[in-house]
Amino acid sequence: MKVGIYGAGAMGTILGAYITKAGYEIDLINRNEEHVKALNEIGAQIIGKIEFVQTVKAITPNEIKDKYDIILLMTKQKHNKEIVESLIPFLKEKSLICTMQNGLPEKSVADVIGKDKTCGCTMSWGATFHGKGISELTSEPNRETLTFSIGKYGNNDDLLFNYIVELLNSMGEVTIENNFTGARWAKLMINAAFSGLSVITDANFGEIAKNKESRLFALKIIKECIEVTKAGGIKVEPLQGKDIIKLLDYNNKFKRYISLMLIPLAMKKHRLIKSSMLRDLKEGRKTEIEAINGMVCEHGDLFNVDTPLNDKIVSIVHLIEDNKLKSSWSNLELLK
Ligand SMILES: NC(=O)c1ccc[n+]([C@@H]2O[C@H](COP(=O)([O-])OP(=O)(O)OC[C@H]3O[C@@H](n4cnc5c(N)ncnc54)[C@H](OP(=O)(O)O)[C@@H]3O)[C@@H](O)[C@H]2O)c1
Known part of the structure; x- marks a missing residue:
């Protein structure tokens, strides 16, 4: 089976290291030549919540020769159309591209290669890229925290x-979701809140x-x-065993108080995560915000639900x- 991780940066370097460590062959593909060189010469250097160095095979997109059975897509989703188009020559008749990106990215992949070649997966753990073969795991390194939810998009x-x-199971617990849209929305809510606030404040999820x-x-x-999912008739699935609707859908002051108390507990294992959009900003690039909070706003418009805070996060x-602004705690004032 020929498998590649396309865009092995923060998350893909760690996932590739775990999969290789478990004895599977997988190519880590990245356009960053310095990173690819270090991965091949030194190995994937995983730091943070767990430390190990794993020999891996890495290549740049120009070095792709063979056709892949499976590609795990782990670039940011702003350039999905161009990237997926560039991968078409390296796909077989039944190959799958599994988008591991945040947001609701399956449609943008399926628009290029069709639904039957597209599947999706959420990753409920975090990582920070340090370049030159190094990635930092920012979630607790146990199977219950390093989880994946995967679903089919077509046949x-x-x-x-x-x-x-089987590959993802080398790293953490994998849930196969029949209602994958519901699993996507569970993850999107957490990203809209915590990645959205992290990118405007420069704070981590714990702070x-x-x-x-x-x-x-x-x-x-x-x-x-x-409210958007309710209006759209979307049934939200539990995330890491937690029913977000039951825990956080408040309708009075007491329930809101209880929900607020639960948030720090729920975030304990992921408190060191910072939005990877902060690295995009540092490098002077556009972020994925339209694919995260922007996606909530788009669906709010579609289902006639106001989303003023998500709108403000996108604008900020x-x-x-x-x-015109810097990521800073004082940006919370702009949400008022
Ligand atoms: N980081 C997290 O904690 C986290 C958690 C859950 C989900 N996610 C999601 O996972 C996805 C990946 O996030 P990440 O943090 O791992 O991003 P990342 O560190 O930016 O990794 C993506 C890598 O792909 C490379 N790349 C970009 N365009 C490419 C191309 N055309 N060809 C080959 N390589 C290319 C990038 O290189 P350059 O540096 O040159 O751009 C980068 O090294 C995102 O959708 C994100 O939302 C992230």
């Missing part, structure tokens, strides 16, 4: 789909959960997302992208 080849499940003001904004952002991030 996928069963053998290949099950092989992806956002701890501070009373940002925690309340996080809860209100999630509440907007919940665009101001930061345009160098």
